[in-house]
Amino acid sequence: MKQRYLFVTVLFFLFSFAGFSQVKSSIDSTSIKIGEEIVYSIQVEADSTDLVVFPEGQTFTPLEVIESYKIDTTFEQAKYRLIKKYGLTQFDSGRYTIPQQQVVINDKRFGTDSVSVEVRDVAVDTTKQKMFDIKPAIEVDEPPLDLKTLLLWLISIVIVLAIVGYILFRRKKLKDAKEEQLPPYEEAITALHTLDSSTYLKENKPKEYYSHLTEIVKRYLDREVDETALESTSDELIARLQLHKDSGNFEFSNETIKRLDAILKRADLVKFAKMYQAEGQASSDRKTIEEIINETKEVIPEPTEEELQENAEYQEAQRKKRIRRKWAYGALGLLGVVLIAGAVYGGVKGFDDLKDAVIGNEIRDLAESRWIKSEYGDPAIIIETPEVLIRTDIEVPESQNMRVANASVFTEGEITDPLYVWLNTTMLKQSSQGQQEGQAEADLEALMDEALTNLEKRGAKNMLVKRESFETEKGITGLKAYGKFNVQVSDDKVLTNASNYELLLFAQKGGIQQVLVVYQEDDGRFAEDVKNRIINSVELEISEK
DSSP: OOHHHHHHHHHHHHHHHHTTEEEEESSSSSSTTTTEEEEEEEEEEEOOOEHHHHHHOSSSSSSSEEEOOEEEEEEEEEEEEEEEEEEEOOOOEEEEEOOOOEEEETTTEEEEEOOOOOOEOOOOOOTSSSSOOOOOOOOOOOOOHHHHHHHHHHHHHHHHHHHHHHHHHHHHHHHHHHHTTEEEEEEEHHHHHHTTTTTTTTTOOOHHHHHHHHHHHHHHHHTTTTTTTTSSSSSHHHHHHHHHHHHHOOOOOOHHHHHHHHHHHHHHHHHHSOOOOTTTHHHHHHHHHHHHHHHHHHHHHOOOOHHHHHHHHHHHHHHHHHHHHHHHHHHHHHHHHHHHHHHHHHHHHHHHHHHHHHHHHHHHHHHHOEEEEEEETTTEEEEESSSSOEEEEEOOOGGGTTTEEEEEEEEEOOSSSSEEEEEEEEEOOOOOTTSSSOGGGGGGGHHOOOOOOHHHHEEEEEEEEEEEEOTTTOOOOOEEEEEEEEEETTTTESSSSEEEEEEEEEOOOOOEEEOOOOOOOTTTSHHHHHHHHHHHHHHEOOOOO
């Protein structure tokens, strides 16, 4: 009976050891210098059908994961051996503990052992390295005006505006010329009178005279009868006029077409064959052209009511189009003025200032506003902020009612805003022995862990935490935690942009005081200065209760 019991016990320990030995962890060094890499390895033996999930993310806090290496897989004795390595480091000296890591194999969790690591300071031999006092801050002049850059901007903008202005002016000039054009008949008669006053015939230039004469009649026919008259040859124009007559569009007489055909052919001979005309022939042809224009005007049908209505609607549409074009030109001109003014302002004051003036910069507005210094809570926190902090209702958990006498919270903004300030003061109850319940000052590290846990419950995810001691200007010491985190705004959404934070914790006999500042970076121009001004202004009322 004893032998059977011993056998069962041995089997139990063997199976337990076999299950436990599925997951092993190791570390290449337990002592490093600040910033050096520790290689942490997790080894898992599993079947080919097993599903293995290694830990991911910042599960090694307080150490930081600087690299997660690919899984190394080997096959040995019908088993797969999986080795996952992590590169860890820490930038503050001290002794740290790598927490237990969870590996999931087929929905079963296996834990590794926690490991203690020492991070050492870099030794500095002050006997060989000279030490110097910190130099005082000095004022520097503003950077000189970059005239070259400003000139390039101005020249580029002026060239673009000049090109745009020329195009618009040219279009306007052509449009004005078109609007000032006389009606077809008046234009033709005026052109004939202008030709009469010319000196072409006196100077024996029949070619120029006939060129202008045929152009006058063709232009008139182009505007009133056939829109291809100007581009047509003499034979083509006569053929098209005959076609218009045969189709009934215009009631030209055969005599009118014959006379026009004779003048056009005679003009072609003069222009291209340099044929000499008899004296008085040019004047006769000029008179015939005027008669042809008059006869053509008479046979052109009057516009119908529908055509007049369409023409009126067209004129109204053109008027509205001209008004819209004027507004567009005005807007372009205004835009050009704004661009030039922006280039000048940016060259003188800087383009960052220009961007802040146009788009706005909430952090800069807070930095340059009038700040308020005030006391909050009991025991009081004295702090300087851009805006007055507002008291927020807080419910003390039932588990804390026995030790918390009073708790106050003051805030400004939301945790997702460019700047968020949060203050908490807690007064502890006094026991019957005359001592405070839970001596808060006994363990700042434990209180800081609790404060960071509460911050995670309020939406802080993927927290990077660094800790160090903190001392106010009056010598009150506390603990500071700082780093970055992502804000969870809903159950399934976490903001990708990381927020910077700094959390101060003080513990006195009778009270706990916390100051939290969360801010978004703005290229290092104002946010860091605003945070430092708030943190450096923190002072505490020492509790004597």
